[in-house]
Amino acid sequence: MNYAEDRLDRRARADKTGATVAEEITTDLEKAHHVIQTHFIYTSTGAVSTDDVDSILALIDAHELAGRTLRDCGKIRQSVFHFGMAWKICQLGKQHDTDNCNEWRAVGDYAQIAEIAGFPEIGILALLYYRYQGRLEPFSVTHDESHLSESIGCGCGCGMELCGASPCFIAFPSESNLVQKILDAFEDLERTAFESSLSAHDILGHLALISRSKSPIEMHFQEMNNFLTNKMTIAQPILQFWDNQMESSSMFQKLPTVNMLLLLKLLFTSPFGGSVLTLSCMSIPYLSILLPPSSKEGKRMAKEYKSHNAYFVFIRSLVLGERIKKHRVGKVMHNTPVWDSAFQSRDGQKEKSLSYYFKEVIRDCGSNKSVCVLPRLMFPHPPIYVVGDSHVLSLAWQTLRVDDINSYEHLRTATPFPATGLKAYHLRSSTQFFTHYNFHALLRRLPNQGQNRTIILSAGEIDCREGIGGTLLKGYYRSCNEAVEDTVLKYLGAASEIALEYNLQILIMPVAPHAYRSEKNGKSVGRAKRRETMYLWNKVLRSELKASKWSNVFLLDYEECLQYPDRTSPVGYVLNPCFNADYTHTNNAIVPLVSEAIRNSGCNLNFL
Secondary structure (H helix, E strand, C coil): CCHHHHHHHHHHHHHHHHHCCCHHHHHHHHHHHHHHHCCEECCCCCCCCCCCCCHHHHHHHHHHHHHHHHHHCCCCCHHHHHHHHHHHHHHHHHHCCCCCCCCCHHHHHHHHHHHCCCCCHHHHHHHHHHHHHCCCCCCCCCCCCHHHCCCCCCCCCEECCCCCCCCCCCCCCCHHHHHHHHHHHHHHHHHCCCCCCCCHHHHHHHHHHHCCCCCCCHHHHHHHHHHHHCCCCCCCCHCCCCCCCCCCCCCCCCCCCHHHHHHHHHHHHCCCHHHHHHHHHHHHHHHHHHHCCCCCCHHHHHHHCCCHHHHHHHHHHHHHCCCCCCCHEEEEECCCCCCCHHHCCCCCCCCCCCCCCHHHHHHHEEEEEEEECCCCCCCCCCCCEEEEEEHHHCCCCCEEEEEECCCCCEEEEEEECCCCCCHHHHHHHCCCHHHHHHHHHHHHCCCCCCCCEEEEEEHHHHHHHHHHHHHHHCCCCCCCHHHHHHHHHHHHHHHHHHHHHHHHEEEEECCCCCCCHHHHCHHHHHHHHHHHHHHHHHHHHHHHHHHHCCEEEEEEEEEEEHEEECCCCCCCCECCHHECCCCCCCCCHHHHHHHHHHHHHHHHHHCC
């Protein structure tokens, strides 16, 4: 569940042995294939595993190794199959009473790769199905000698016929009473009328009150539960993934903290809104109790699962905002908490129920249908999809109000569809990496294929933070200016090609400056360098896109409005504290700036 660390481990091994990363990938895949083909008995009716614990554990490790390796070279259809098989075999191991299977990790890896495949809803169902102690169907895999070659069929060379056949291999039973119960619970939550006046400000106040108590976390959790249940309707127990206080006799099992954080991310960032968004918001007060940053578990998450913990911190900031005295609300620029809109009446229209749509996706993936388009949701306005790195969440679920020259107001709900870890450099067509696959998988799922559409694209912050300096140090460029300019030009060229391929007009978000940080933590030199890189990045973006050189690509030019004077910064400014979410991302106080930037971008507002 730590794909960034997986890649660093492989790079470290390559550096140690003198091999290239590509050679290490080939070696790892060959190791996985050897174990898979050795520990399966092939019969005329299919393939079954050998019936001993050591073989089962070896198979789990091999499928996980294959999944990680294929993920890192962008072969996601094959990767999701192997991670799914690892989860299935874990359950076989549980039947042999072995505790070494780590099914929680297997289902987490599967849910995460399902998201990368472009299907966050499959990851959501997998984690909830696991929590409900759902059983996986016995697997029988057809083995075909012709599939031992990677160049034949859609597989990776493992010899398994289903490898890569589906855009998202479904590991759990497609026809299951438990899956239906989960979907029914979402439908029930969708129908719930939330009449409570409970606001994000109220939640923050109660969290502050609870934090002053020295009682155990279990008592804090119960106190928050009592507070919320007295004020609003809580989701059915089957959806209460944050509840780890159940009895041992419960039909549910506890989710490890990292799985809870992954599920929160999938719920909040998936482009469905409605009950999926409501559930993510509902979990935040409970998770805030379970995971205070200063606690032992909070520190462990920040150290061992940095990405998952960072998403939790960011999403919590977006959902609850920050405490502002009520008499100052409306008088100062501040984040608009997602909580305060997530529980409002849903007057939007939709073609199909969420339950029907999820079952349709499962059926289509099971039948190996190549494209599963998102439903046309109206929540509360037509969506404008915000695609790219984690910075897309700064706009998540907010209403953009764009006036045209005739004073007609276009209202759009900014609907997130992130490709976690996406760099601007990854948009190049030659890229073989999971972020590139993920990005295109998201675009293929957008509704209204074939029509003129608009997306907002965010990329570049990770390039500035960790990517461009590396190539400079290796001597590929004479100066940082040259490195930045070359990367931006490749980014815009790729974006223009993508706009043509998918019939899009693309609105490019600038890279927001980072917030002020103290120099006491020893990272001031690197941080200063990043600020210079971000300044150059936005300067080149502004120069290129104002000249209208790139077809159907437009700049949202609001970055200068985010600046706050700071003499210690090498560029003379940092992020204005009003826009700060977590020192790396902006909060959604940027929404009015983005709306104005869309109006002034030169794009065709009729395509919004």
